[in-house]
Amino acid sequence: MENRLIITKYSDQYYPPTPNNFTLFLRRSIIVQLFRFMVLNYKIIKIVVKGHS
Amino acid sequence: MANIVVLGAGVAGHTAAAYLQKGLNKKDHKITVISPTPTYQWIPSNIWVGVGRMTPEEIKFDLRPLYKKWGIEFIQAKAQSFFPEGDDQIKTGFVEVEYTNEEHKGVKRKVAYDYLINATGPKLNFEATEGLLPGNGNIASVCTFGHASHAWELFQEKLDKMKKGEKQTFVIGTGHPTATCQGAAFEYILNVDFEIKKRGLEKQAEVIWITNEYELGDFGMGGAFIAKGGFISNTKLFAESYFVERNITWIKRAGVKKLDDHKIYYENLDGEYLEQAYDFAMLIPGFSGHGFKAFDKTGADISEKLFAPSGLMKVDADYTPKPFEQWSIKDWPETYQNPSYPNIFAPGIAFAPPHSISKPMTSKNGTPIFASAPRTGMPSGVMGKVTADNIIHWVKTADPTIKHKASMGKMGAACIVSAGYGMRKGTAATMTVSPVVPDWEKFPEWGRDIKTTMGEPGLAGHWLKWLMHYMFLYKAKGLPFWWMIPE
Numbered sequence: 234m235e236n237r238l239i240i241t242k243y244s245d246q247y248y249p250p251t252p253n254n255f256t257l258f259l260r261r262s263i264i265v266q267l268f269r270f271m272v273l274n275y276k277i278i279k280i281v282v283k284g285h286s
Numbered sequence: 287m288a289n290i291v292v293l294g295a296g297v298a299g300h301t302a303a304a305y306l307q308k309g310l311n312k313k314d315h316k317i318t319v320i321s322p323t324p325t326y327q328w329i330p331s332n333i334w335v336g337v338g339r340m341t342p343e344e345i346k347f348d349l350r351p352l353y354k355k356w357g358i359e360f361i362q363a364k365a366q367s368f369f370p371e372g373d374d375q376i377k378t379g380f381v382e383v384e385y386t387n388e389e390h391k392g393v394k395r396k397v398a399y400d401y402l403i404n405a406t407g408p409k410l411n412f413e414a415t416e417g418l419l420p421g422n423g424n425i426a427s428v429c430t431f432g433h434a435s436h437a438w439e440l441f442q443e444k445l446d447k448m449k450k451g452e453k454q455t456f457v458i459g460t461g462h463p464t465a466t467c468q469g470a471a472f473e474y475i476l477n478v479d480f481e482i483k484k485r486g487l488e489k490q491a492e493v494i495w496i497t498n499e500y501e502l503g504d505f506g507m508g509g510a511f512i513a514k515g516g517f518i519s520n521t522k523l524f525a526e527s528y529f530v531e532r533n534i535t536w537i538k539r540a541g542v543k544k545l546d547d548h549k550i551y552y553e554n555l556d557g558e559y560l561e562q563a564y565d566f567a568m569l570i571p572g573f574s575g576h577g578f579k580a581f582d583k584t585g586a587d588i589s590e591k592l593f594a595p596s597g598l599m600k601v602d603a604d605y606t607p608k609p610f611e612q613w614s615i616k617d618w619p620e621t622y623q624n625p626s627y628p629n630i631f632a633p634g635i636a637f638a639p640p641h642s643i644s645k646p647m648t649s650k651n652g653t654p655i656f657a658s659a660p661r662t663g664m665p666s667g668v669m670g671k672v673t674a675d676n677i678i679h680w681v682k683t684a685d686p687t688i689k690h691k692a693s694m695g696k697m698g699a700a701c702i703v704s705a706g707y708g709m710r711k712g713t714a715a716t717m718t719v720s721p722v723v724p725d726w727e728k729f730p731e732w733g734r735d736i737k738t739t740m741g742e743p744g745l746a747g748h749w750l751k752w753l754m755h756y757m758f759l760y761k762a763k764g765l766p767f768w769w770m771i772p773e
Contacts, residue, residue: 263710273742281698281700
């Protein structure tokens with residue numbers, strides 16, 4: 234993200250959203266991610282259960 | 287006594303063999319697994335071998351002691367021809383195989399069966415793209431543990447050059463106009479980028495994604511819509527954001543035709559013929575069938591009854607050609623049973639899909655450039671189990687009614703996209719789609735269940751990927767209560 238200035242304006246790379254520092258913090262925070270780990274496991278288990286007839 | 291033969295010992299074949307031996311009495315029934323190599327590999331972790339975070343030994347194990355314990359006969363050989371009606375000497379169906387082990391290399395043998403599971407996966411069709419063979423100059427692959435190990439050696443050479451101040455260009459993506467498995471290449475490019483930055487070498491590196499996808503985030507499944515941050519957005523944004531965050535650039539709608547030691551030659555959907563210079567390339571090849579032949583009891587060639595033109599096996603899919611707008615989840619198979627010979631099944635990548643999931647696109651010169659349908663580990667494992675369950679039911683009751691079904695138009699899949707290794711600094715995107723093939727009739731707005739289709743980047747994804755590595759190897763090794771771990 235620190236290199237965003239070198240991205241050529243009007244190229245495909247110029248337009249997509251980039252995470253801000255708070256979002257990056259959330260993605261790396263051990264406490265937040267421990268919680269997300271449990272949530273993601275629950276969601277995956279739901280899909281797994283649905284996938285087996 | 288039922289005689290069941292499983293061709294292939296990958297995710298689908300090994301899963302089927304494991305459940306067959308669990309569900310059937312081995313004193314009364316015989317299970318045989320035929321595979322060219324005696325090794326099981328957990329393919330999703332090849333990515334970590336390709337960046338030196340794991341060794342091949344950590345992601346594979348020898349199947350022979352396990353099969354001996356389970357009472358399964360293992361034949362190290364590759365299938366060549368199918369004889370579903372038998373011949374003058376063998377009255378049941380049989381397959382002709384050729385040994386690949388040192389002791390009997392090249393020797394042919396006929397293996398009879400009552401039930402056959404063809405789980406031979408794809409042929410990695412490197413030959414379809416001129417110059418793509420891994421090990422050829424600056425070209426790597428992560429399709430097998432051996433390829434991934436070589437990729438790591440080549441990557442180290444490039445890291446050393448960058449340490450000496452040389453600039454290097456890394457091009458990673460798809461190596462054929464209709465290749466699939468974009469997800470694996472996506473993981474690899476993110477891990478390569480992670481390792482370069484970890485060593486502080488990003489100023490010496492240019493990292494480029496090249497893909498046959500119409501838009502990034504297609505992944506061969508037509509992309510997906512996910513709810514995040516108050517919006518429902520397409521995985522295009524998700525994938526592009528991942529790349530922009532890392533300063534990775536991309537070339538999309540590109541059908542790679544040829545590589546030499548320093549240049550990739552490709553055609554795009556606009557019909558332009560372009561070149562991209564590179565110092566390190568990891569491009570996923572096209573997939574095809576293995577070129578098997580099939581014969582009836584008179585010796586007449588009936589290959590078209592068993593196999594689609596791609597060489598993959600025909601199953602209970604609707605292969606009627608129809609335009610993209612008329613595609614439906616009903617086109618997709620549920621039982622993986624061959625329509626001409628119901629005692630033959632083809633779970634995993636061995637079955638011929640009715641069509642792609644992504645919309646087929648053609649360049650102005652008539653070259654098809656689009657992502658073929660992927661079939662990742664989770665659906666392959668489910669198909670393998672369902673096939674085993676159906677055969678067990680058939681054997682035990684003599685009732686050929688298929689009780690268990692698993693359509694990619696109904697089942698979901700989870701894919702953990704690693705983007706860097708480390709229990710504190712690692713990251714991955716957890717992606718789930720439900721169903722794999724969009725069902726626009728049931729979910730007219732987004733094609734999939736928006737509550738269970740998601741994409742979430744973060745450290746937790748790395749823990750999940752790490753956990754799945756050990757969990758699925760535990761299951762594959764048949765350790766206590768392995769069957770409690772779902773596919």
